[in-house]
Amino acid sequence: MDESNDSEIARLLRLKRYEQPPPGYFENFLHEFHRRQRDELLRQPLWRICMERTHEWVFQFNVRSLLSYPAAIAAVLVCAAVVSLKIYQEPETAKVALQNPPTLSAPANAEGGWTLASPVATRIFRTQPLRSFDESSQTHFLNSGTPTRYVLDSVPVSYEPTFTF
């Protein structure tokens, strides 16, 4: 393509600069811009306006950088508190269980009845093979009126009654 054609096109296209909006358009544009901004603001939900205002405030005062160190310290303190609480609240029964891991038999009310007895008292530590119902009833309840006593390797587990006030 030669240069004369290029310049002709350029001259023709430059005429398009004369295509202008209606008179007064540029004078009214700013007013229209403000009106649209207000309309847009009114259409927004309240939470979005609040978020934008907060964002502007944070940006204006650079709160992020100001808060970074205290926030980091607070986070560390919270973590430390949570960890220490967890350690403090570790149940002691778990320790006992670890020291003497017994084999548990069925609870005293194994038939499904509800009891107010504590879980420790209702459990029977099994050191001997389980006897049949008849055998055990003959050796304990029938002959003596005293409460049942359970023995673990000659050491009593508990003499406490299962339910006391």
Place this chain on the structure above:
Amino acid sequence: MDQPRTDEDQALVNRTQSGDASAFDQLVVRYTPRLYGLVYNMTSNHEDTNDLLQDIFSKAYKAIRGFRGKSSFYTWIHSIAVNMTLNFLKKRGRRFQLSLDDVDASIQNDKEFLELTATSSPVREADLSELQRRLNEAMMKLSDEHRAVVTMFHIQGMPHAEISKILRVSEGTVRSRLFYANRQLQNYLDEFRKNPVS
């Protein structure tokens, strides 16, 4: 064409960033005519141009806090305008309606216009409205990207380097697009020469 006033723009940007909305108003007033020409010659429709311009300044106002001055405000606002217009044109597709009855009467006194209408160019046979129609039809036959380059270079009078910054492409790409667009426009005008009343 107006040249960018970097220092004044930057001062207004700084004031806007510190919460002075009237400074942004001054930027709007300063850039509306320029951006109007850019958007209008890419869309060829006044209503679309008006809506787009409003959206462009609205977006610029929301984003100006993040403007760090890596480029001039002139380049930045033109980038927003071109990108938003290209996105709009993609959505609009080929459905458009020319609204080209707004030529300023001062064109009658323009030296170039008088020269063109006096020579043996295609313009001689065409009246003003026909000239408008032909030019805009030729422009609308270009792809959106080519039309953007033609608008910025031929109509807005921007240098290649500035266009490359706005479009974020190399200067070579700008020159290549311009060459291709000129050739297409020339072909169209050749058809017009052969059959001026079609």
